[in-house]
Amino acid sequence: MIVEITEVSCYKCGISFWITLQYNAELKNCHNDFYCPNGHGQHYSAKTDTEKAKEERDRYKRWYNDEKETSERLGRSNSALRGVITRNKNK
Known part of the structure; x- marks a missing residue:
């Protein structure tokens, strides 16, 4: 099974982290909050x-x-x- 991932950067601390493409698409569609590894909440507002x-x-x-x-x-x-x-x- 191949899992595709994408890089996301925290808007606050700038840390890069990886999430699956499927989860990223879900976040963009639902505008739900998610957190960087340092605990900074963010969401897609577009x-x-x-x-x-x-x-x-x-x-x-x-x-x-x-x-x-x-x-x-x-x-x-x-x-x-x-x-x-x-x-x-x-x-």
Whole structure:
């Protein structure tokens, strides 16, 4: 069985230590705390690609809903204006 490892450096004391690639990926996804051999707690704070994609999806959903609401409001306004024009023509 081959275990792949990666080097990690402590942000506080600078010591290098090794963890498995699988554990490193889990830490990046979950943002859980982990500790260097000297006991300094740290975690990955960067957003994962999945988190970024969800935020982008949510941003597009909000944009779509805003545009849809604006379109509906303008459609109602347009209908009301057509009614006013028709009434004024018939006077």
